[in-house]
Amino acid sequence: MKLIIDTDAGVDDAHALMMALACLDAQVECITTVVGNIDLENVVRNVGTVLDVMDLDVPFYRGAALPLVAPWKFETEFVHGSDGLGDLKLRPPARHFPAAGHAVIQIIERSKESPGDITLVAIGPLTNVALALRLDPDLPHRLKRLVIMGGSLNAVGNTDIFPAEFNIYCDPEAAHMVFESFTDSLLVSWDATLANPLPTPVFEELISQPGPRAALYRESCDGMLKRLSEAGYEASVLIPDTLTMAVTLRPELILASENHHVSVELTGSLSRGQTITDHRNWVRVKPNVVTVTEVEMGGVADLFQQFVAPV
Numbered sequence: 285m286k287l288i289i290d291t292d293a294g295v296d297d298a299h300a301l302m303m304a305l306a307c308l309d310a311q312v313e314c315i316t317t318v319v320g321n322i323d324l325e326n327v328v329r330n331v332g333t334v335l336d337v338m339d340l341d342v343p344f345y346r347g348a349a350l351p352l353v354a355p356w357k358f359e360t361e362f363v364h365g366s367d368g369l370g371d372l373k374l375r376p377p378a379r380h381f382p383a384a385g386h387a388v389i390q391i392i393e394r395s396k397e398s399p400g401d402i403t404l405v406a407i408g409p410l411t412n413v414a415l416a417l418r419l420d421p422d423l424p425h426r427l428k429r430l431v432i433m434g435g436s437l438n439a440v441g442n443t444d445i446f447p448a449e450f451n452i453y454c455d456p457e458a459a460h461m462v463f464e465s466f467t468d469s470l471l472v473s474w475d476a477t478l479a480n481p482l483p484t485p486v487f488e489e490l491i492s493q494p495g496p497r498a499a500l501y502r503e504s505c506d507g508m509l510k511r512l513s514e515a516g517y518e519a520s521v522l523i524p525d526t527l528t529m530a531v532t533l534r535p536e537l538i539l540a541s542e543n544h545h546v547s548v549e550l551t552g553s554l555s556r557g558q559t560i561t562d563h564r565n566w567v568r569v570k571p572n573v574v575t576v577t578e579v580e581m582g583g584v585a586d587l588f589q590q591f592v593a594p595v
């Protein structure tokens with residue numbers, strides 16, 4: 285399985301990258317970065333840190349530093365810390381740095397080199413994917429699949445726009461372009477995230493392990509969970525990006541899914557960035573996403589164990 289991972293490397297993104305990098309039957313062709321959880325330079329630095337800790341060499345590229353239209357401001361410090369990785373106390377000396385060239389061009393060129401082979405996993409705002417679409421409208425026909433972490437299909441969001449989920453809320457115009465152009469994306473929404481938390485005993489086991497990989501996992505989680513509980517979020521371990529990566533790597537872990545048409549609200553003063561979902565499926569508009577609803581969490585736990593284990 286050939287992957288390009290588009291990320292706004294925050295804490296759960298870092299874990300998703302580690303999960304893919306540690307999966308023996310996945311080949312991460314490259315990693316593309318996009319502004320979202322934190323500014324682009326910190327996203328780039330954090331991808332480098334993940335590669336340092338994993339001691340793996342995968343090319344990564346700078347992407348969009350701002351959304352297409354929406355103003356960006358740093359809003360997720362209480363989740364991802366001021367550095368995007370939970371305010372890591374100790375980072376290994378940086379040994380991995382972004383390659384020259386733009387992320388969007390890499391997505392296009394690599395899809396041309398391997399038509400039909402690459403799965404693009406978008407675990408941040410969809411700015412890079414939208415730009416790639418504008419430069420090359422044939423992109424959807426050359427990717428094997430687009431997998432998206434984003435959206436809230438039942439109007440329970442996680443941002444100041446109550447029904448909007450963060451990745452869509454960050455760049456609604458980009459998300460609109462992507463949902464209008466891709467007709468069969470696999471979607472892991474915020475609803476799916478809430479319905480499929482990582483079991484606490486699994487989490488406790490993961491953070492108790494030795495080695496630098498488990499240490500990065502533990503230390504990046506530590507601050508996030510404390511901050512989330514102080515902010516009144518429920519104590520369960522929510523894993524949006526790693527859940528998305530798990531079902532990408534192991535589609536058999538998807539126990540239930542639904543097909544819906546999803547579009548993005550661009551103008552509502554109380555709903556801009558909301559994913560508007562046709563749950564009735566009897567109108568003439570064809571579904572454009574397969575949205576995951578239930579996941580076999582034992583298999584997800586195995587994928588976590590695989591990336592925290594010392595090599």
Ligand code: RIB
Pocket residue numbers: 292294295296297320321407408409433442449450451474524525
């Ligand atoms: O809403 C969850 C998403 O927003 C995740 O991708 C997380 O990393 C943040 O970017």
Ligand code: CA
Pocket residue numbers: 291292293294296297321407408525
């Ligand atoms: Ca993310």
